[in-house]
Structure formats: structure tokens, C-alpha cells
Amino acid sequence: MVSFFLAFIAVLPCTYSLVTPRQGVAFFNPADNGGSMLDNAGDELGEPLNVIISGLSSAGVLTESGFENYAKAIGFSTECLGIHIGGPQSANLGDGNGFVNQTVELRQDYGDPDLGTCLESLIGGNHLRLYIQNGPEGNSGALFLAVSKEEDAAEGHTIVPDGYDIGRDELSAAAIGTTSFGGVTYSTAAQNLTGLLPPGSAGVNHGIATDGITTLLTVTIV
Numbered sequence: 001m002v003s004f005f006l007a008f009i010a011v012l013p014c015t016y017s018l019v020t021p022r023q024g025v026a027f028f029n030p031a032d033n034g035g036s037m038l039d040n041a042g043d044e045l046g047e048p049l050n051v052i053i054s055g056l057s058s059a060g061v062l063t064e065s066g067f068e069n070y071a072k073a074i075g076f077s078t079e080c081l082g083i084h085i086g087g088p089q090s091a092n093l094g095d096g097n098g099f100v101n102q103t104v105e106l107r108q109d110y111g112d113p114d115l116g117t118c119l120e121s122l123i124g125g126n127h128l129r130l131y132i133q134n135g136p137e138g139n140s141g142a143l144f145l146a147v148s149k150e151e152d153a154a155e156g157h158t159i160v161p162d163g164y165d166i167g168r169d170e171l172s173a174a175a176i177g178t179t180s181f182g183g184v185t186y187s188t189a190a191q192n193l194t195g196l197l198p199p200g201s202a203g204v205n206h207g208i209a210t211d212g213i214t215t216l217l218t219v220t221i222v
């Protein structure tokens with residue numbers, strides 16, 4: 001008993017220093033600390049991080065597994081049979097972690113979380129990459145999403161014209177209001193932000209221009 005107690009004390013300070021508590025803000029602007037609202041798709045171009053799930057959302061949404069359940073509630077699921085198409089992209093969210101590969105990539109599931117993403121892989125559809133702002137210099141816990149609408153497989157999964165704005169707006173439209181999956185019910189509110197991304201196509205992958213809007217979603221488990 002005594003040795004257990006001593007071991008506990010010995011472990012405590014170490015645990016403390018490893019865990020940076022979430023900071024009670026919606027998100028930090030990556031550009032304020034050396035990051036960017038464009039991810040890195042290679043060739044010095046990137047996809048816009050055009051949706052942010054606020055760090056003020058319920059904690060149960062702000063983990064990889066929590067987000068995957070939420071994503072299923074709004075029509076996205078893991079990739080077809082776990083088959084991954086294309087290389088990972090990375091992002092620097094200005095949180096002190098530098099460039100980090102996407103946590104996960106999800107596709108529109110056409111109403112079937114198990115096999116629908118296979119259909120997306122064939123006929124195209126909406127698609128997202130997830131990055132989590134959780135580094136030691138900016139632990140908002142916010143989820144940054146690069147959302148884009150893709151062509152079908154014959155077109156090699158390139159982005160449709162205006163595909164970033166369309167992808168963002170379709171995801172937001174599916175998310176706003178009350179949704180549920182796996183016994184969890186979500187209430188989602190949206191707000192459009194300007195000034196994080198410049199409008200236009202400078203630095204944007206495939207040269208597809210955007211309107212520069214980032215949609216902030218606050219998701220509450222009800």
C-alpha cells in the first residue's frame with residue numbers, strides 16, 4: 001500500500017507536465033504562430049482548411065474516434081474497406097507540433113457507413129482530411145478539416161470546379177441542426193469566418209479559387 005502510494009506520487013508530476021489542458025477557446029489562427037490555413041499537398045501547394053470544429057464543442061467530439069462517429073452522423077465514413085487512395089497530406093496548425101500528417105481521411109458514405117465510401121471512390125463525392133490543433137503552443141483541441149468535392153475515379157479523384165467551397169457548404173448543410181449516429185445525438189451551429197484564408201487561388205492545390213470563407217462549427221452532444 002505504502003509503495004503504491006509512493007509510486008503514485010512519483011508519477012504525478014510527470015503526468016502533469018505531459019498533459020497540456022485544452023485552453024477554452026474556439027481555435028487559434030495557425031498563421032499567428034508560423035502555421036498556415038493551407039495544408040501541404042506537395043509542390044508548395046495546399047488544400048484550404050475550410051471547416052473548423054470549435055474547441056468549445058463537447059469534448060466527446062474532439063477525438064479521432066469521437067469525430068468519426070460525428071462524421072457518420074453527417075454522411076462521412078472511413079475509406080472504402082480501409083483502402084486508402086493517394087498519399088497523406090500534412091498541415092502546420094501553429095500549435096508547436098510543426099507539420100503533422102492528416103489524422104484520418106473520410107469520404108461521403110451515401111447513407112451506408114460500411115460500403116458507401118466505395119461508391120464515393122467510384123462516382124466521386126465529398127471528402128475530408130482531419131488535423132487536430134493540440135500541440136503545446138496552442139492546444140485549442142479544435143479540429144481543422146480540408147473539405148473538397150472530388151471527381152469520379154476515371155478523373156483520378158481530382159477536385160471538381162469550385163470543389164473546395166462546394167465541399168465545405170455541403171458538409172456544413174448536412175451538419176447544421178440535429179443529427180445522430182450510434183446512439184449519440186448532436187446539435188451543430190455554424191458561423192462563417194473571413195480573414196483566415198485569402199479569397200482566390202494563390203497557393204491552392206489544382207489552382208481552384210475559393211471565396212476565402214472558413215465555416216466554424218460548434219458541436220454539442222445533447
Ligand SMILES: *[C@@H]1O[C@H](CO)[C@@H](O)[C@H](O)[C@H]1NC(C)=O
Pocket residue numbers: 088090099100101
Ligand atoms: C507523412 O507520411 C508519409 C508516408 O507515411 C511520410 O513519408 C512523411 O514523412 C510523413 N510526414 C510527416 C510530416 O509526418
Ligand SMILES: *[C@@H]1O[C@H](CO)[C@@H](O)[C@H](O)[C@H]1NC(C)=O
Pocket residue numbers: 169190191192213215
Ligand atoms: C457560409 O457561406 C456560404 C457561401 O456563401 C453560404 O452558402 C452558407 O450558407 C454560409 N453559412 C452560414 C452559416 O452563414
